[in-house]
Structures are given as structure tokens and as C-alpha cells.
Amino acid sequence: MVILWMKKELEALDHASMERRLRIHIPIPESPGYVMHGGRALLDLSSNDYLGLAQHPAIIEAMRAALLKEGVGAGASRLVTGNRQPYAQLEKALAAWQNCDAALVFANGYIANVGVISALVGRGDVVFSDQLNHASIVDGIILSRAEHARYRHNDMEHLRALLHKFRDKRRKLIVTDAVFSMDGDQARLHDLIALKREFNALLMVDEAHSGGVYGPRGEGLTFALGVKNDVDIHMGTLSKSFGIYGAYVCGSETLIRWLMNKARPLIYSTALPPSLIAGAVQALKLIQTEHWRRKRLFAASEFFRSSLCEAGFNIGNGDSAIVPLVLGHNHKALQFSSALENEGIAAIAIRPPTVPEGTARIRFSLSAAHSLEELADAVTKICRLGLQLGVLES
Structure with missing residues (x-):
């Protein structure tokens, strides 16, 4: 049947x-x-x-060396025994690159968005999401059980109306792609920052398709527009410009500590193979120099x-x-x-x-x-x- x-x-x-x-x-x-x-x-x-880094010989060599040293898989979640040395090296480098206190690596962009959003908000809260945001953002909101207030694509007046409607909610989170994955246009980040300040909301920006591409060292669109310090949660992927696999979240030390304790996909997933992480370390060097x-x-x-x-x-x-x-x-x-x-x-x-x-x-x-x-x-x-x-x- x-x-x-x-x-x-x-x-x-x-x-x-x-x-x-x-x-x-x-x-x-x-x-x-x-x-x-x-x-x-x-x-x-x-x-x-x-x-064009997916076939870069320096990345392949870094992964090969780590594979021989660290083995095939991490064998456990990061909070058990899967947190190998390459993770510490990569997260330190990512935080420096993004000029943030700390960084945290996730298995991929989908898991990062689901994990971060569901860790930050829940019942009684509201998330404001652009209509063209990636499916992982939508699913993260659904799993969080927060109210989902979807605003028309890049329509700041519609977003303002929704922020006013839900102004009394406990926590308010605005989430947007920096560059939208299917249309290739940019979020109106300056306007989003003005609104998040006006309504006392958090702002999360997904730089999956802009990280490595925009900014003086590929830091992303928030750097290119000079608004990096006004973004509360900065997310990006290692699977596009980096040419590898994985994702990262950068922000305050408090944010990263919170995610370590509350982001369920991080807590309950086996860590990425150390060889992938070592490859991402090398890719980040190339992104910043080439x-x-x-x-x-x-x-x-x-x-x-x-x-x-x-x-x-x-x-x-x-x-x-x-x-x-x-x-x-x-x-x-x-x-x-x-x-x-x-x-x-x-x-x-x-x-x-x-x-x-x-x-x-x-x-x-x-x-x-x-x-x-x-x-x-x-x-x-x-x-x-x-x-x-x-x-x-x-």
C-alpha cells in the first residue's frame, strides 16, 4: 500500500x-x-x-598528510573524543580571518543553520526570514518551534511591519542569506542592521555563497560592505569557495560556548574526518593570499x-x-x-x-x-x- x-x-x-x-x-x-x-x-x-580550489594540489597534500597521521575518521562526536588537533587549528584561523572572538565548525551548512537557529530560539520566540532564504534556514526555524515570520524578498517595509507585529516576543532573530543561492543577488544588509537595532533583534547572516568571494581577503559580503561588527551570528560553508566540505559559525565567545552546549546537531553528530579539516586549513590560507x-x-x-x-x-x-x-x-x-x-x-x-x-x-x-x-x-x-x-x- x-x-x-x-x-x-x-x-x-x-x-x-x-x-x-x-x-x-x-x-x-x-x-x-x-x-x-x-x-x-x-x-x-x-x-x-x-x-577553483577543489582540485588544488596543496589542499590534497594537506589532506593526505592528515589522513596518514590522524586516520580515516574521527570516531566520535567532538564533545567526546572526536575533537582532533586540526579542528583547533582551523577554528583559530577562522576566528582571526573573521575578526571574531571564536569560531565553531559544523558538519555542513544545512546542519549549521539547523543547529544554530534551534539553539538560539524556541517556543515564544520569532524568526524573521527572507522569502528566498535557503531551505536549511527554513527547516531550522521549523525545528526550533519558534514563530516563522517570512518577509517578501528584500522588502524592508514588510519586515518592519512584521517586527512591529511581533515586537513583544521574548527573542527576535532576523536571518538572511548574504548572496541568495538561486538568484545571485544580495541582501540589504545596511537596512537589516538598522531594523535589528530599532527592534532589539539578533541578526544572523549566511555567507555560504559570498564567503571567500567578497571582501579584501575573502571574508565575505559583511566585510565588503563594512558591516561585519553589526552582525551577531556569522555563518559560512567550507563546501563552496573552500572547495571542501563543512561549515563554520563565528561570533562572540559567549555565542560559541552556547552553541557547544545547545546545538544538537553538533552534540549528537560524529566529527568530520580530520583530513577534511586539515584541507580546510590549507584552503583558508589560499583564500586569503591568492x-x-x-x-x-x-x-x-x-x-x-x-x-x-x-x-x-x-x-x-x-x-x-x-x-x-x-x-x-x-x-x-x-x-x-x-x-x-x-x-x-x-x-x-x-x-x-x-x-x-x-x-x-x-x-x-x-x-x-x-x-x-x-x-x-x-x-x-x-x-x-x-x-x-x-x-x-x-
């Missing part, structure tokens, strides 16, 4: 062009920015490896974005390495993605519920590993397919 309803639901998803399937893509170490799929090399325009990677990424993003905009595509208003080509219908997004693959480009269709209904898209994601020549060739192919598939007018 259970299988029958599952099959019916899956058939409905398939009919709506919404069923998801796993596909194997194999990295090509000698050709950064490319992956193998179906026996062909494809230009990878869907990875979050923004700085500034050319950010310069190259921004040049690539500006060229790619402006080229698609001039061609007439609907790509939104961001300035980041995330360039959404909004197509609307799920089938059209799948059709465009398949056509791109035939042209040698890996660019995956993003459909609801990841994005709102009617906004299915190709989410292009650029990397410092891409050359302008490669991107120019990709733009030519994208424009030709846009005409063939009726996305652009001839």
Missing part, C-alpha cells in the same frame, strides 16, 4: 517535470572547470567551486552576466558568480539543460520547490577555473539554443 502511493506521487512529479534523479559527474583534475559525464568532457557551469582568484571570478561573472543580459535573457539583478537564466516552465528548463549538455555544457535545471512555482531556471554558477575564452564559447552556444528553443526572439 505504501509503495502504491509513492509510485503515484512519483508519476505526478514526473508528469510535472519535477522528479529528480542522481547523475554521476567525474572531475577532471588536469582540466579544472570541467567534468566527465556519459563519456564526454563538459564545461561545468553548475558547481559552487567558485575559486587574490587573483577573486579578481578572475569577478571578471568572469561580469562578462558572462552582461553577455546574457545583452542577448535578451532574463537573468535577474545580481552581481555574483550565480547567474540565473529564468525560463518559467519546468519542461522548458529541462529541455534547455539537455540541449546545453549536447553542446558540451553541464548546466542543471533548477525547479520547484527549490525555486518558486513558475520560475524554473538554469542556474549558471561560475568559477575562477573558467577562462573568458571558454565562457565566450559557452555564451555563443547558450544564445544559439535560446533562439532555437524560443527563449529569445530572433
Whole structure:
């Protein structure tokens, strides 16, 4: 009986062009920015490896050395015996990088957001969340059992109205992505800070897609905008610009001590393998010193974005390495993605519920590993397919 309803639901998803399937893509170490799929090399325009560090030999060597010294796994949670020396080294370096008192590493960004939010608020509290925030933020709010006050994307007047409505709640937390993962635009951080001060709320910023990219040493958008000291909880990931896996939270010593005692995903999860942490230490050094990677990424993003905009595509208003080509219908997004693959480009269709209904898209994601020549060739192919598939007018 259970299988029958599952099959019916899956058939409905398939009919709506919404069923998801796993596909194997194999990295090509000698050709950064490319992956193998179906026996062909494809230009990878869907990875979050923004700085092109995922295949960096220095990171691989750091992980290899730690693997030989520390073993395969941590063997326990961090609060038992899983807290190895590389953790202390990484958290000290992260705190210095972010100019914070302390830092705490989590297994991944999803777990970090769920753990932090559910540790800070509960019944009787309220969380104000941008409508386009990542699913991990939404799930963290649900698990916290706090009131969820969702404001329209970057609509500060709507947020102000909600803050006023819930002004008498015990604790108030505003949470936002710094750069929104599916649209590539920025949060209005200056306005959010003004509102958090006015209504005595905490502010948490998720720098998953901006950490390593913005700021003089890749510290993130809060540094680039000069508002770092006005953010109470600073979260970022090790799985995008760092090219590895994991997440971190930076803030006051009190905040980090609180999370060590209250963040259930940290307390009840086995620690990440020490080799991953050692790799992240090396990645952080590269992020802070190899500034050319950010310069190259921004040049690539500006060229790619402006080229698609001039061609007439609907790509939104961001300035980041995330360039959404909004197509609307799920089938059209799948059709465009398949056509791109035939042209040698890996660019995956993003459909609801990841994005709102009617906004299915190709989410292009650029990397410092891409050359302008490669991107120019990709733009030519994208424009030709846009005409063939009726996305652009001839």
C-alpha cells in the first residue's frame, strides 16, 4: 500500500517535470572547470567551486598528510573524543580571518543553520526570514518551534511591519542569506542592521555563497560592505569557495560556548574526518593570499552576466558568480539543460520547490577555473539554443 502511493506521487512529479534523479559527474583534475559525464568532457557551469580550489594540489597534500597521521575518521562526536588537533587549528584561523572572538565548525551548512537557529530560539520566540532564504534556514526555524515570520524578498517595509507585529516576543532573530543561492543577488544588509537595532533583534547572516568571494581577503559580503561588527551570528560553508566540505559559525565567545552546549546537531553528530579539516586549513590560507582568484571570478561573472543580459535573457539583478537564466516552465528548463549538455555544457535545471512555482531556471554558477575564452564559447552556444528553443526572439 505504501509503495502504491509513492509510485503515484512519483508519476505526478514526473508528469510535472519535477522528479529528480542522481547523475554521476567525474572531475577532471588536469582540466579544472570541467567534468566527465556519459563519456564526454563538459564545461561545468553548475558547481559552487567558485575559486577553483577543489582540485588544488596543496589542499590534497594537506589532506593526505592528515589522513596518514590522524586516520580515516574521527570516531566520535567532538564533545567526546572526536575533537582532533586540526579542528583547533582551523577554528583559530577562522576566528582571526573573521575578526571574531571564536569560531565553531559544523558538519555542513544545512546542519549549521539547523543547529544554530534551534539553539538560539524556541517556543515564544520569532524568526524573521527572507522569502528566498535557503531551505536549511527554513527547516531550522521549523525545528526550533519558534514563530516563522517570512518577509517578501528584500522588502524592508514588510519586515518592519512584521517586527512591529511581533515586537513583544521574548527573542527576535532576523536571518538572511548574504548572496541568495538561486538568484545571485544580495541582501540589504545596511537596512537589516538598522531594523535589528530599532527592534532589539539578533541578526544572523549566511555567507555560504559570498564567503571567500567578497571582501579584501575573502571574508565575505559583511566585510565588503563594512558591516561585519553589526552582525551577531556569522555563518559560512567550507563546501563552496573552500572547495571542501563543512561549515563554520563565528561570533562572540559567549555565542560559541552556547552553541557547544545547545546545538544538537553538533552534540549528537560524529566529527568530520580530520583530513577534511586539515584541507580546510590549507584552503583558508589560499583564500586569503591568492587574490587573483577573486579578481578572475569577478571578471568572469561580469562578462558572462552582461553577455546574457545583452542577448535578451532574463537573468535577474545580481552581481555574483550565480547567474540565473529564468525560463518559467519546468519542461522548458529541462529541455534547455539537455540541449546545453549536447553542446558540451553541464548546466542543471533548477525547479520547484527549490525555486518558486513558475520560475524554473538554469542556474549558471561560475568559477575562477573558467577562462573568458571558454565562457565566450559557452555564451555563443547558450544564445544559439535560446533562439532555437524560443527563449529569445530572433
